[in-house]
Amino acid sequence: MWIYLLILLPLLFSVLVLTVPSFQFRSWLLLLSGLLFAGIGVPLALGLLPAEVDTLWIGLDPLGQVVLFATSLLFAMCAWYAVEYLAYRQERGNRIFIFCLLIFQSSMMLAIVSRHLGLLWFAVEATTIASAPLIYYNRNSRSIEATWKYMLICSVGIALAMLGILFIGYSALHAQLPTVLILDELLHHAAALSPPWLLAGYVFMLVGFGTKMGLAPLHSWKPDAYGEASGLVGALLAGGLTSVAFLAILRGVQLMNAAGQMATAQQTLLALGLLSLVVAAIFVMRQPDFKRMLAYSSVEHVGILAISVAIGGAALFGGMIHLIGNALVKGTLFLAAGNIHRRFGSKHLSQVRGALAVLPMSGAIFIAGFFAVTGTPPAALFFSEFTIVRAIFSADKPLIALVFLATLAIVFIGMAQTVFRMSFGNADASVAENPYRDSWRTTLPPLLLLLATITLGIYQPEPLVALLYQAAALLGGSA
Numbered sequence: 001m002w003i004y005l006l007i008l009l010p011l012l013f014s015v016l017v018l019t020v021p022s023f024q025f026r027s028w029l030l031l032l033s034g035l036l037f038a039g040i041g042v043p044l045a046l047g048l049l050p051a052e053v054d055t056l057w058i059g060l061d062p063l064g065q066v067v068l069f070a071t072s073l074l075f076a077m078c079a080w081y082a083v084e085y086l087a088y089r090q091e092r093g094n095r096i097f098i099f100c101l102l103i104f105q106s107s108m109m110l111a112i113v114s115r116h117l118g119l120l121w122f123a124v125e126a127t128t129i130a131s132a133p134l135i136y137y138n139r140n141s142r143s144i145e146a147t148w149k150y151m152l153i154c155s156v157g158i159a160l161a162m163l164g165i166l167f168i169g170y171s172a173l174h175a176q177l178p179t180v181l182i183l184d185e186l187l188h189h190a191a192a193l194s195p196p197w198l199l200a201g202y203v204f205m206l207v208g209f210g211t212k213m214g215l216a217p218l219h220s221w222k223p224d225a226y227g228e229a230s231g232l233v234g235a236l237l238a239g240g241l242t243s244v245a246f247l248a249i250l251r252g253v254q255l256m257n258a259a260g261q262m263a264t265a266q267q268t269l270l271a272l273g274l275l276s277l278v279v280a281a282i283f284v285m286r287q288p289d290f291k292r293m294l295a296y297s298s299v300e301h302v303g304i305l306a307i308s309v310a311i312g313g314a315a316l317f318g319g320m321i322h323l324i325g326n327a328l329v330k331g332t333l334f335l336a337a338g339n340i341h342r343r344f345g346s347k348h349l350s351q352v353r354g355a356l357a358v359l360p361m362s363g364a365i366f367i368a369g370f371f372a373v374t375g376t377p378p379a380a381l382f383f384s385e386f387t388i389v390r391a392i393f394s395a396d397k398p399l400i401a402l403v404f405l406a407t408l409a410i411v412f413i414g415m416a417q418t419v420f421r422m423s424f425g426n427a428d429a430s431v432a433e434n435p436y437r438d439s440w441r442t443t444l445p446p447l448l449l450l451l452a453t454i455t456l457g458i459y460q461p462e463p464l465v466a467l468l469y470q471a472a473a474l475l476g477g478s479a
Contacts, residue, residue, distance in 0.1 A: 002040055002049050003060060006068075006109045009036060014102035023094060027083045030098045034079025037105065041072030046463045056182050057116040062470035063254075064112045066320050067247045069464070070327035071112070071240045073452065075105055077445040078232050081335050084441035085232055088342065097137060104130040104236070111244045117165045117181040117251065121158070124212060124248055127241055128154045134233045135225050146224035153221040154212055161208025161248070167201030168193075168255065183251060190258030198259055205252040206268055213245035215272045215306060216279035219299045223283075226295035227347070231338020234291065238298045238334060239327035246305055246323065250475065253309060257476050262312070270310035274400070276303025277407040284414035288349045291341070293418050294333055297373055300411050301326045301381075307404065308388050309475060311395055316472035318387030321456070325380030328453045329372045335446035336366040340422070343436045349418065354427035361443040363423050365450060370419045372453050374412040380456035 013033040017026050043049045045065040053059055060068070082101070086094045107130055111123035128151065136147040165181060172186065173179045174194035180186070186193070211218040226234045256265035280300035287293040301322070308319025337347075339362035344352045356363035372379035375386075385408065392401040460468075 002044050003051060003053055003058060003113050006037060006040055006044070007106055007113070009033060009040075010102040010106035010109070014099050014106070017095060017098045017102065023090060024087070026094050026098050027086050030101060031079045031083050033102060033105070034076040037109075038072040038076035041068050041109075045069035045072065046467060048463070056184060057119055058113050059115040059184075060113050061474065062467055063247060063250055063474055065467055066323060066471045067112050067243045068109075069467070070243055070324040071108055074235065074239045074327050074331045074449070077331055077449050078235055078335070081338075081442060081445040082232055084439060085230070085338070088436070092137065092139070096133060100130050100133045101236075104134065108240055108244050112247065115183045117168065117183060117186075120248055120251065121162050121165055124161070124209065124245065125158050127244065128158060128212070131233070131237065131241065134236075135229045137230055137233065138228065140228075142224075143228040146221075146228040150221045150225045153218075157208045157211025157218065159208070160204050160211070164201045164204025164206075164208055164252070167197050167204060168252075169201075170194075171197035171201060183254070186255055187258045190255055191260065193255075193259055195259070195261065198255065199261065199264060202252045202256050202261075202265060203268065206249055206272070209245050209248040209252075210272060213242055213249065213302050214299055215302050216276040216299055219276070219279070219302075222298060223292045223295040226298065226334075227289055227292040231291075231334040231336075231341065234294065234337070235331040235334035238294065239330035242298065242302060242330075243323055243327055246302065250309070253475060262476060266310040266312060269306040270400070273303040273306030273310055274403055276300065276306065277404065277411075281407040281410040281414070284411050285417070287414065287418050289347050290349070290352070290418055290422055291334075291337055291347045293415060294330070294337060297333075297411065297415065298330065300407070301330075301373075304385065304388065307392075307400075308384075311388065311391050311397070311400075312476055313391050313395065315388045315391035315395075316475050317468055318384040318391065320468040320471050321380055321387070321460070322384035325384055325453055325456060326373075328449045328456070329369055329379065329381060331449040332365060332369040332446045332453065333373060335442070335449070336362045336369060339436075339438065339442055340366060343434055344427070344431055345434065349421055351428070352422040353425045354423075354431075356423045357425075358427045358431055359438050361438045361447070365443065365446050367419060367423055368450055369446070370415055372450065374415060375408060378454055378457045380453050383457045 045068040051060040107126035114120035132151050136143050171194040175192045177189050214222045253265050276299050280296045284296040308315045340355050341347050375381045
């Protein structure tokens with residue numbers, strides 16, 4: 001019942017939003033939906049609420065629970081932030097924006113609980129359709145270009161993912177098994193699936209959902225979409241949608257593992273993961289646009305997630321923590337960046353100086369978020385990256401560890417150049433004329449996400465640790 005409620009609740013609120021005439025009341029409906037979603041989603045993820053359903057198509061396993069935990073917290077904070085943000089942008093209206101946000105939320109939840117590969121594909125495609133109007137929110141030439149690029153590239157990717165799912169279905173038919181796309185059935189018969197068709201299906205799923213996740217070289221839509229979308233939408237794309245797309249890839253990895261072809265899956269993920277780290281390290285250097293800088297930081301972290309699965313063993317536990325930490329800290333950075341963007345009216349370093357002086361809270365949160373996202377202790381990403389690096393050395397792969405650490409160091413230096421230049425110094429006199437100021441409603445959500453990231457790096461509650469180990473075990477991981 002709780003799972004169905006998490007899918008249907010945002011849909012119900014989306015219908016209400018279309019009918020309610022009050023601008024302010026629509027924003028409060030979004031906040032109520034976000035808080036209810038987190039109020040049910042977090043206990044459900046931690047196993048404190050029953051997750052039983054009466055169908056094979058819907059279900060919640062530990063991998064889905066990890067993603068649900070991260071996205072529930074992130075969406076609640078973004079919904080809180082949205083109330084003040086939308087009040088500041090009243091000339092844009094909020095009916096369609098909130099409607100699309102709620103459909104996006106419901107679609108992500110459906111993807112998380114889908115146990116049927118066709119339904120999973122439908123849910124991920126629905127996130128593309130629902131999120132495109134959100135990217136176009138600023139309604140200028142750059143945002144429409146970014147929206148079209150996002151739609152075209154992700155649609156091609158999702159079409160390839162559908163081809164991969166069909167190949168997996170054919171792998172069962174070729175082996176004279178019942179042709180079903182239910183994940184549990186496929187896992188049960190994985191050893192009998194036709195290896196060539198299964199491998200082809202996995203590769204197409206990796207490329208298709210990898211495009212959505214933003215793995216290099218499939219990431220070209222990210223800098224434009226993240227750069228032109230509002231900070232609120234950027235947070236949900238970088239922290240929420242990325243996690244959902246990664247979960248879709250992990251469904252293919254589960255099949256490969258069950259079929260005894262995990263080594264092949266790990267090699268492909270390792271190649272894309274390392275390439276993502278290298279691409280991020282190259283393009284984050286001297287990046288003059290701080291929102292595009294965050295896009296390349298996202299490319300870096302999806303690469304780390306891919307590498308954690310490629311290494312396996314204890315690295316998978318680190319990867320699960322990294323997934324949660326990445327979602328939380330991306331929310332911190334994009335929401336704080338949105339505040340800075342509104343005050344300066346620009347996201348380019350040539351016009352952004354002295355953010356810490358004119359927006360003390362947002363500036364300080366952005367700097368702290370920078371240290372957290374680059375793996376500085378005691379943030380969760382330090383703990384996860386340390387776990388992954390230790391696993392790489394334990395697997396006797398020093399060259400991979402060297403590339404991993406070198407690219408992390410380069411990204412740290414590259415991001416520091418941008419973050420410190422925009423944060424310190426004196427702002428132009430024209431900035432003082434902008435009436436936008438920090439408020440508790442736009443600074444508290446990113447601050448809470450930052451505190452959650454730091455807390456997770458220092459202390460992980462026992463139910464969460466147990467969940468992370470269970471999720472890692474589904475991919476063949478260990479402590």
